[in-house]
Amino acid sequence: DAKTTQPNSMESNEEEPVHLPCNHSTISGTDYIHWYRQLPSQGPEYVIHGLTSNVNNRMASLAIAEDRKSSTLILHRATLRDAAVYYCIKRSNYKLTFGKGTLLTVNP
């Protein structure tokens, strides 16, 4: 079960938008793309998920490529509290398969 591919780290300034990319070239038609984040010393926290269409919620937006082989998590205005490891995950047969994620640093 192939995992997704994300940059190891990214940096942003406070109150600026952040675009976190993810490649998932082996995704199948029924796999959902989920994003979770993990703050230091805490369990992962759900952010957003999608199948084919772009999705918005109170935390973020998810843009999914037309061929579904990549997606981008968009934080519209980063805050210091958004500093975390962000995981892009294919959910298949209920299971989440985590990679190493992207460590997002937010500068004041």
Add this chain to the structure above:
Amino acid sequence: NAGVTQTPKFQVLKTGQSMTLQCAQDMNHEYMSWYRQDPGMGLRLIHYSVGAGITDQGEVPNGYNVSRSTTEDFPLRLLSAAPSQTSVYFCASSPTGGNYNEQFFGPGTRLTVL
């Protein structure tokens, strides 16, 4: 709702000892799972369950046992602890019915095996 709770928060064991990590959820979720997270790594699935009486192995099941006698509880047993099992353990739950459901994670148990 308390969500997903885990006990203990911290535990130190000696090699060869056995213990049970507790996980409970009060959201009536059918799906529950256990993950371990080693330093600098993502989470890896140990075991999971899609309902009471049903369990299955994940990516790294060796050295761990689970059972699911009720919807609420999903304990993880270490049979004979080894230093390689030093890790942070997370329990998670979600409704079944599709891959679109979010998982809710507990706060974790930090285990050290000497």
